[in-house]
Amino acid sequence: MSNTPMAASPLTRAVLEIDEYASGLGWDQPARLFALVDTARLRAREPSLAAQLGLLDEPETTGLTPIEQDEVPTDRPLDDFLGTIAWPDAVTGCALTVERLMLPPSAEAQVPQGLGEAELAQWVADHPERQEVRMTVAVLRGGGRESALRLREKDSPTEVLTGPDLVPGLAEALAATFED
Numbered sequence: 001m002s003n004t005p006m007a008a009s010p011l012t013r014a015v016l017e018i019d020e021y022a023s024g025l026g027w028d029q030p031a032r033l034f035a036l037v038d039t040a041r042l043r044a045r046e047p048s049l050a051a052q053l054g055l056l057d058e059p060e061t062t063g064l065t066p067i068e069q070d071e072v073p074t075d076r077p078l079d080d081f082l083g084t085i086a087w088p089d090a091v092t093g094c095a096l097t098v099e100r101l102m103l104p105p106s107a108e109a110q111v112p113q114g115l116g117e118a119e120l121a122q123w124v125a126d127h128p129e130r131q132e133v134r135m136t137v138a139v140l141r142g143g144g145r146e147s148a149l150r151l152r153e154k155d156s157p158t159e160v161l162t163g164p165d166l167v168p169g170l171a172e173a174l175a176a177t178f179e180d
Contacts, residue, residue, distance in 0.1 A: 011036075011138055011146045012162060014064040015095060019136045019148040019160055021066075022097045027132065027152055029099065030074055033085075034066040036093035036138060045090075066095060078173075085177040087141075094174055095138035101130045137167045139174040147171065 008016070014036055022032065042065055043050045053065065073081055078098065087094060101124050115123060124130055132152035139145050147166035151159065165171075 009144075009146070010063040011093065011140060011144050014066050014093075015136050015138045015146045015148045015162065016160065018066050018095050018097055018138070019134070019150060020157065022134060022136065023150065023155070023157070027099065027134070027155075031072040031078060031096060031098040033069040033072050034095040034097075034138075035069060035087065035091045036064045036066055036095060036140070037090060038092050039063045039065045041090070064092060072096075082173045082177055087177060091141070093138055093140035093144070094177060095136060096170065096174060097134060097136040098170070099132060099134050101125055102133050103127055103131070104129055135167050135170065137170045137174060139171055139178070141178045143175070145171045145175075 018032075018034055022029065042053075053067075072078070082096075085094075101121075103124060107127060107129055110127075111120070112123065134150045134152075136148040136150075137145075138147070145164040147163060147170075149161045149166055
């Protein structure tokens, strides 16, 4: 975790680590799903995997380790896909990074009425004030939440906005993956 602040909570550090990883891949990437596992537990129960992930040499014994999952399908809505996920007990939390277009709140009054989903997406894509944003949202099985937002036009680690309630809808969808 080269650029993550050590004073931050383990969940914040995990979100920033995922954001940094996604940033290294560049923009225009598909959504990526991560399991979050307790690092100390991973070291104790899966030493070969911990070694493969480079965790045995790190001095930190607490925290969360993100483990990228298989590809997120692009041929179905994200909320439908998330509804199919069930995590094993060893998974402490999960995170998703996804890119979207967003508009400033001032553009809400300009949205034409009666647009279908495809037409609305095209209207947003053509809007002169649109911003490309990468959202990384994580939730813990016990209820903790954290998010990181990075604008494409301000693509710098020092410009990443973090907070627990930045993308509440996505956080709710991820939290639902832990419900019975």
